[in-house]
Every structure is written in C-alpha cells, then in structure tokens.
Amino acid sequence: GDSVTQMEGPVTLSEEAFLTINCTYTATGYPSLFWYVQYPGEGLQLLLKATKADDKGSNKGFEATYRKETTSFHLEKGSVQVSDSAVYFCALGVSGNTPLVFGKGTRLSVIA
Amino acid sequence: DTEVTQTPKHLVMGMTNKKSLKCEQHMGHRAMYWYKQKAKKPPELMFVYSYEKLSINESVPSRFSPECPNSSLLNLHLHALQPEDSALYLCASSQDPPGQGALEQYFGPGTRLTVT
Numbered sequence: 507g508d509s510v511t512q513m514e515g516p517v518t519l520s521e522e523a524f525l526t527i528n529c530t531y532t533a534t535g536y537p538s539l540f541w542y543v544q545y546p547g548e549g550l551q552l553l554l555k556a557t558k559a560d561d562k563g564s565n566k567g568f569e570a571t572y573r574k575e576t577t578s579f580h581l582e583k584g585s586v587q588v589s590d591s592a593v594y595f596c597a598l599g600v601s602g603n604t605p606l607v608f609g610k611g612t613r614l615s616v617i618a
Numbered sequence: 619d620t621e622v623t624q625t626p627k628h629l630v631m632g633m634t635n636k637k638s639l640k641c642e643q644h645m646g647h648r649a650m651y652w653y654k655q656k657a658k659k660p661p662e663l664m665f666v667y668s669y670e671k672l673s674i675n676e677s678v679p680s681r682f683s684p685e686c687p688n689s690s691l692l693n694l695h696l697h698a699l700q701p702e703d704s705a706l707y708l709c710a711s712s713q714d715p716p717g718q719g720a721l722e723q724y725f726g727p728g729t730r731l732t733v734t
Binding site: 538540542548549550551552555595599600604605606608609610611613 | 624658724727
C-alpha cells in the first residue's frame with residue numbers, strides 16, 4: 507500500500523543552521539506530495555506541495571522538490587529560526603477513494 | 619481564506635457525559651474530515667464526508683457519531699467515552715473529495731479532549 511517514511515527525530519539545530527528533513531514514499535500511481543507543519547498546541551498547516559515530478563514547492567523559506575527517480579520529497583531551509591520549532595509531517599495523496607497518507611512526523615527544535 | 623474553525627478549544631468530560639465537537643468551513647469545500655491525534659503521533663483518520671454524505675468510516679467505535687448538517691458544518695457527537703479517547707481532535711476540509719482534483723486538506727486548530 508501507499509506509505510511515507512520520514513527521518514526519525516527529534517532534530518535539534520542552532521539558529522541560522524541549514525535544515526534537511528528526509529521524506530521518501532511508496533505509492534501506486536502518481537501521487538501529489540505535501541509538507542505540513544504543526545506548531546505546539548495547534549492544528550496542521552499546509553506548508554508546501556508538489557503535484558508532479560520535478561515540481562518544487564516553496565513557502566516561508568522552505569523548499570522541497572518532487573523526485574520521482576528517488577521517490578523522495580525532502581524538506582530544506584537555508585537558515586532556520588527559533589520560530590520554526592514544530593513538528594513537520596510529510597504526506598501523499600493519490601487518486602482513488604484514499605485520503606492523505608501521513609508520515610510519522612519529525613520534531614524540530616531550533617535553539618538560539 | 620483557508621480557515622477551518624473548531625469549537626470548543628478544550629473539553630473535559632466524564633465517561634457518562636454526552637458532548638459534541640463542532641467544525642465549520644466557508645471555503646465551499648466539498649469534503650470534510652475528522653481526525654484523532656495522540657501525542658507525538660500523526661493524525662489518524664476517523665471519518666470522511668463527501669458532498670455531505672459519509673463516505674469513509676475507519677472502523678471507529680459507535681461512541682463517536684459524526685453528523686454533517688450542511689456543506690459548511692461538521693459535528694462529532696461523543697457519548698460514553700473512555701479515558702483512552704483523550705486526544706486532540708482535528709477537523710479538516712478539502713476542495714474535492716479524496717482522490718478527485720485538489721488533494722490538499724486544510725486543518726482546524728483542533729479540540730483538546732480529556733475524558734475523566
């Protein structure tokens with residue numbers, strides 16, 4: 507079945523460090539890929555998305571490129587801030603009567 | 619505007635109580651969802667409504683009863699819950715039902731439920 511695998515957390519970085527959170531997927535068909543962010547005590551917010559191979563999603567300094575050859579959608583940010591501390595979920599959506607499939611989430615802590 | 623609202627923000631209830639969670643969206647979305655999220659876990663899908671009809675029930679116990687009064691509202695009625703049902707309950711909506719058109723979902727802030 508369809509699945510998403512994210513790197514285990516927690517990830518702890520100093521402010522202004524470079525961030526990579528790995529995400530790989532398994533899917534039948536041609537999925538759309540998403541990153542969601544959940545700040546403490548809040549719901550999930552859609553951070554960025556990509557709907558086809560080689561698309562790059564970007565938002566708030568975060569980027570992810572849909573790589574079909576490596577079935578990956580890694581999240582990157584060049585310089586993290588304390589305010590980026592949150593849990594990040596990678597997710598995929600495919601055709602058919604199947605809602606989003608989420609990864610387990612990666613907790614990011616950024617220290618000043 | 620991509621806002622989904624949920625009330626109440628927090629709820630404490632006893633195992634014999636009956637309560638309801640409410641969710642509202644005014645984006646014209648045609649699908650709405652209930653998720654349950656335990657601490658440090660991803661959201662778990664409970665129910666999906668497509669065009670105001672229940673389309674997916676992920677084998678949820680009958681003590682949880684969803685209702686979709688109209689295209690903008692989604693309720694979750696709670697009765698005789700157990701302490702293990704304590705969790706964050708998230709509502710979401712999407713422009714199109716699962717597998718059709720745009721797939722992204724927009725989430726509300728959640729209701730933090732504690733069952734005593």
